[in-house]
Amino acid sequence: MVTAVIVAAGSGARMEGEGDKLFLEVNQFPVIGYTWRNFDRHPDIDEIVLVVRDDILPRFESLAHEISPRKPYSFVAGGQERQDSVRNGIEAASDNCDTVVIHDGARPCVDAETISNTIQAAKEHGASVAATKIVDTIKLSDGNTRISQNVDRTHLWSVQTPQVFKINTILKAMEAVDEQRASVTDDTAACELIGQSVTLVESKKPNPKVTTNSDLPFIEFLLKE
Amino acid sequence: MVTAVIVAAGSGARMEGEGDKLFLEVNQFPVIGYTWRNFDRHPDIDEIVLVVRDDILPRFESLAHEISPRKPYSFVAGGQERQDSVRNGIEAASDNCDTVVIHDGARPCVDAETISNTIQAAKEHGASVAATKIVDTIKLSDGNTRISQNVDRTHLWSVQTPQVFKINTILKAMEAVDEQRASVTDDTAACELIGQSVTLVESKKPNPKVTTNSDLPFIEFLLKE
Numbered sequence: 001m002v003t004a005v006i007v008a009a010g011s012g013a014r015m016e017g018e019g020d021k022l023f024l025e026v027n028q029f030p031v032i033g034y035t036w037r038n039f040d041r042h043p044d045i046d047e048i049v050l051v052v053r054d055d056i057l058p059r060f061e062s063l064a065h066e067i068s069p070r071k072p073y074s075f076v077a078g079g080q081e082r083q084d085s086v087r088n089g090i091e092a093a094s095d096n097c098d099t100v101v102i103h104d105g106a107r108p109c110v111d112a113e114t115i116s117n118t119i120q121a122a123k124e125h126g127a128s129v130a131a132t133k134i135v136d137t138i139k140l141s142d143g144n145t146r147i148s149q150n151v152d153r154t155h156l157w158s159v160q161t162p163q164v165f166k167i168n169t170i171l172k173a174m175e176a177v178d179e180q181r182a183s184v185t186d187d188t189a190a191c192e193l194i195g196q197s198v199t200l201v202e203s204k205k206p207n208p209k210v211t212t213n214s215d216l217p218f219i220e221f222l223l224k225e
Numbered sequence: 226m227v228t229a230v231i232v233a234a235g236s237g238a239r240m241e242g243e244g245d246k247l248f249l250e251v252n253q254f255p256v257i258g259y260t261w262r263n264f265d266r267h268p269d270i271d272e273i274v275l276v277v278r279d280d281i282l283p284r285f286e287s288l289a290h291e292i293s294p295r296k297p298y299s300f301v302a303g304g305q306e307r308q309d310s311v312r313n314g315i316e317a318a319s320d321n322c323d324t325v326v327i328h329d330g331a332r333p334c335v336d337a338e339t340i341s342n343t344i345q346a347a348k349e350h351g352a353s354v355a356a357t358k359i360v361d362t363i364k365l366s367d368g369n370t371r372i373s374q375n376v377d378r379t380h381l382w383s384v385q386t387p388q389v390f391k392i393n394t395i396l397k398a399m400e401a402v403d404e405q406r407a408s409v410t411d412d413t414a415a416c417e418l419i420g421q422s423v424t425l426v427e428s429k430k431p432n433p434k435v436t437t438n439s440d441l442p443f444i445e446f447l448l449k450e
Contacts, residue, residue, distance in 0.1 A: 129372070131364070135436070136383040137411050139356070139425070143380055147354070147423045150414050155368055156376065158361040186362050189375050198372045200364070206443075211360060218431070221446040 001046045002119060003097040003167075004039040005089030008032055008060075008105030009051045009078025020056060021210045022105050026220045031210055033063055034108035034223055040069045042112055044119050045101065048073040051089040083184060087174055093167065099123060100170060102187055103161045104209055109222045111205040115162055121199040122164035127191050128199040129164070130207060131157040157200050160207050163187045169196055226271045227344060228322040228392075229264040230314030233257055233285075233330030234276045234303020245281060246435045247330050251445045256435055258288055259333035259448055265294045267337055269344050270326065273298040276314040308409060312399055318392065324348060325395060327412055328386045329434055334447045336430040340387055346424040347389035352416050353424040354389070355432060356382040382425050385432050388412045394421055 008022055022032040039045050052060050052075050060075060076092040078085040090100055099122060103110065114130050121128035134156040142148040163186065165173075173190035176182070184190045188198040210219055233247055247257035264270050277285050277300050285300060301317040303310040315325055324347060328335065339355050346353035359381040367373040388411065390398075398415035401407070409415045413423040435444055 134363070134383075136385070138359070139382050139384050139413070141380045141382055141425055145425045147382075147384075147413060147417075147425060148380075150410070150417065151381065155366045155373075157364050157366055157372075158359075159364050159372075160361070185375070188364070188372060192372075192375070200366055200370045200372060217446070217450070218443060221443060225442065 001094060001096045002044055002099045002101060003093040004045045004048045004101040004103060005086065005093070006035060006039065006048060006050045006103050006105050007078075007082065007085050007089065008035075009053050009085045010082075010106065023056075023059060024210065024216060026216075026223045029066075030063065031108045031219070032060075032105045033067060035103065035105050035110070036063070036069070037067055038108070038110055038112070039101070039103065039115070040067065040071050040073075042115050044116055045071060047071055047094055047097075049089045049092045050075050050105075051078050051085045052076075053078050081183070083174075083177065083187075083190070086187060090167070090170060090174075097167055100165055100167050102163045102165070106210040107161055107207055108210070109205065109219060110162065110207050111203075113204045114201065114207065117204075118162045118164040118201045121201050122166060125197065125199045126169045127163075127165045127188065127196050128201050129159045129188050130162050130203045131159045131200045132203050133157055159186065159188065159200070160203060160209070165191070169194075226319060226321045227269055227324045227326060228318040229270045229273045229326045229328060230311065230318070231260060231264065231273060231275050231328050231330050232303075232307065232310050232314065233260075234278050234310045235307075235331065248281075248284060249435065249441055251441075251448045254291075255288065256333045256444070257285075257330045258292060260328065260330050260335070261288070261294070262292055263333070263335055263337070264326070264328065264340070265292065265296050265298075267340050269341055270296060272296055272319060272322075274314045274317045275300050275330075276303050276310045277301075278303050306408070308399075308402065308412070308415070311412060315392070315395060315399075322392055325390055325392055327388045327390070331435040332386060332432055333435070334430065334444060335387065335432050336428075338429045339426065339432065342429075343387045343389045343426045346426050347391060350422065350424045351394045352388075352390045352413065352421050353426050354384050354413050355387050355428045356384040356425045357428050358382055384411065384413065384425070385428060385434070390416070394419075
């Protein structure tokens with residue numbers, strides 16, 4: 001059984017005066033609605049856990065009416081840090097869940113093939129993540145606004161979500177995070193702690209994250225396509 | 226005097242069966258036309274040198290009729306590598322040029338403020354480049370599709386064009402490239418050879434490059450905005 005954990009508990013602190021970025025609308029439908037629907041309509045997904053902040057739970061409840069989800073879904077409360085939110089989501093999965101698909105609520109453009117491919121790779125290798133190769137010229141700054149050195153981009157990848165794991169693998173990785181009191185920026189970094197390799201799966205389509213208002217035009221463009 | 230060198234001599238080898246990417250049209254006007262016009266209409270630019278392939282020179286000549294340029298312009302032939310094309314462009318600048326603005330013809334969305342800011346920074350510090358901070362999580366792969374390590378993105382920037390230089394600085398840097406028979410991916414890398422620091426100037430708006438056909442819809446969207 002495959003459980004999608006959609007992390008929608010971010011504070012949106014980087015958005016200026018626009019309320020929660022997840023509820024910004026494109027064609028009268030909120031960003032998080034697109035995200036949810038993409039997983040709800042995907043044949044490989046069996047259930048969905050949405051990790052949400054308590055104060056916006058009512059908005060999610062009315063969104064559910066709009067979406068009419070086909071798959072079972074549940075809401076759980078977010079935690080202090082992203083990793084706490086992810087954990088709450090995983091713990092809410094059904095007992096017979098063997099694979100978890102962690103996804104940022106703020107990435108509404110994720111395509112079906114990338115979801116399938118990351119699930120497939122995790123079933124085979126234990127852990128996977130959607131990613132794109134870096135194609136731009138990359139420089140390291142001196143910490144201010146001077147270039148300090150050129151960076152070889154040959155093996156650099158930009159990672160996104162979905163991040164997919166066998167459930168036992170991610171539970172073990174999270175235990176290691178606890179034991180080592182590590183702070184990890186993403187769940188693939190937790191896997192490093194237990195020596196679990198993570199497979200990079202190239203995203204088939206642009207899969208940007210709404211972080212600030214200036215990201216919205218591109219996302220709007222992609223969603224309208 | 227400020228000279229813009231627009232590098233429009235790329236082979237477009239990565240575009241499939243669509244002819245030259247620079248002449249792909251958005252609203253019946255080619256990508257390279259937008260680029261040229263952005264510099265032609267900019268108050269800080271005094272003249273424009275377009276580096277073009279001989280075989281498409283006639284298309285540029287008819288484009289000039291459409292644009293009715295306000296600034297003096299000239300065409301020079303491209304070289305074997307990008308750095309050769311840039312050099313040909315710089316050598317074609319007027320004698321009283323003190324600052325050169327090198328720009329990819331395939332970046333038609335460049336905004337006026339970024340052009341001004343890069344020129345200002347180069348006048349003050351000798352060299353500058355338009356860039357954006359990396360906001361995604363970055364991983365180094367093992368050369369295949371496994372993550373080998375996490376990369377600290379804190380000081381990583383993705384660089385674009387304009388790249389702006391005091392003319393004496395870039396000429397000296399190019400001489401060093403020759404003497405050391407170095408192959409440089411961009412002109413800021415040439416500056417490293419002579420110990421000239423390069424100032425990173427944050428782009429105010431998205432400034433993507435047309436590399437493949439799949440880049441075109443977003444660029445079309447930006448140009449129509």
